[in-house]
Amino acid sequence: MKFQQFEAAQLRIARPTVNMEEVVSFYEEGLGLKRIGSFDQHEGYDGVMLGLPHQHVHLEITKHEEEESLPAPHPEQLLVFYIPDAEEFQQMKERLLSFGGRQVTSTNPYWERGGATIEDPDGYRIVLMNTDGITPV
Secondary structure: OOOOOOOOOOEEEEEEOOOHHHHHHHHHHHOOOEEEEEEEEEOOEEEEEEEOOOOOEEEEEEEEOOOOOOOOOOOOOEEEEEOOOHHHHHHHHHHHHHOOOEEEOOOOHHHHOOEEEEEOOOOOEEEEEOOOOOOOO
């Protein structure tokens, strides 16, 4: 059975936080994502949207006014960024560590080959892969 592909205008990945400033700084200044929008006190939520240049994919960081803690994220809940240039890969890894990231061993050994797994200040993991990425089939 063949499924018809749908056309989505955008993809938003939303992550909650209780450390808004620290987490936004990690992704905006550390990773270099561009702030494309934000909101304050929208039905109890504050949020910041961060995106990759020229892409229809963005990360939304939200904080609810009543939340003081969050459950620990699963170690396979990943954002993966493919960075082909070895020097840029190394610089990015070092910069994320300087913005509160913590390098950890991935639970999936695949990410250890050519990559680095780094937890953000809330414990969510991102993987920096020093490869060109996947080729669509």
